[in-house]
Amino acid sequence: MQEMKIHSLMHRRFKKPNTHVDYLQRPNLIKNKPKASTWRADITYLELRPGTWVYLSSVYEPKVHKILAYKIGRQMNAKLVVDTVNQALEHHKRPAYFHSDMGSQYTSCDVENLLRRHQIFHSYSKQGYPYDNSQIEGFHSLLKREFVFQTHFSSFEDLILRISNYINWFNTERIRTSV
Template sequence: MQKRYNKPTTVNDKEQMPNLIANLDDLSDVRATDMTYIQLTYKSRIYMASVYVPENRKVLAYQIADIMTAQLATTVIVKALRRGDEPLYVHSGMGSQYTSALFESTLAAVGIKHSYFRKGCPYDNARIEICHLLLKR
C-alpha cells in the first residue's frame, strides 16, 4: 500500500450548479472530466486532467501539467473536440478550474451543456474517479 499524502484542493464559493445528467438513462452523449494528482516524490506531484466516456469506459483525452489550472481543464476538452467528439453534456466537478470563464466559454462556443456533480460527493463522478484510482495504483 502507498502512504497517503495530503491532497491538493481548490476553493470555490459558488452555489451548487445543476446536475443535468442525474436522471438520464442514456449516457452516450455525456463526457466526464476531472483532474487528479500523481505523487512523484514526497514533495512533488503532477496533475492530470482527462475526458472520459462513461458509456464505454474509455479515456478520450488527457493532459499532464505541473499546476492545476483552468487552462489544463480546458485543454483536454479541446483535444476531445478535435477528435470529432461532440457530446451534449460535459459532467465535471465544481472546482475553480471547471467554473472558470475560460472553461465555460469553451463549452458554450460549441453548444455543450455543463453538468456538475455535487460538492463533496465524488460518487457523482465515480467512473472517472475509479479510472484515476486505477492509474495511480
C-alpha cells in the same frame, strides 16, 4: 495466497493540497439521464517526488469505457482543462453533456465559454460528493492503485511517457469492467 507468496499491494497515504469552492451549487443535468451522451472530466494529483505535485486532467467516455483525452501539467488551472477538452473535441464526436466537479478550473469562464461555443451543456457533481462523477474518479483510482503508487518517476517527462503508456494500455488492452 501465503503458499504462493502472493500479497495485495496497498496504496500509500499522502496529504494532497487542500482545495476550497466558493460557488453556489450548479445543476446536475444528467442525474436522471443515464443514457445521455456525456463526457466525464476530472483532475487528479500525481506525486512526481515527495512534495512535488503534477496534475492529470482527463476526459472519459463511459459508453466506450475509454479515456478520450488527457493532459499532464505542472499547474492545475483552467488552461489545463481547456487543452484537454480541445484535444477530445479534435478527435471525437461532441457530446450533449460535459460532467465535472465544481472546481475553479471547471467553473472558470474559459471552460464555460469553450463548452458554450461547442453547444455542450455543463453538468456538475454535488459539492463534496464525488460519487456523481464516479466513472472518472474510478479511473483515476485504478491508475494510482495499479500503476502510480508502485512507480518511481525519474523526471516530469518520464511521468508523462509512462502515464501515456498506461492510458494507452487501459484503452486498448485492459479487461473491461465498469469503472
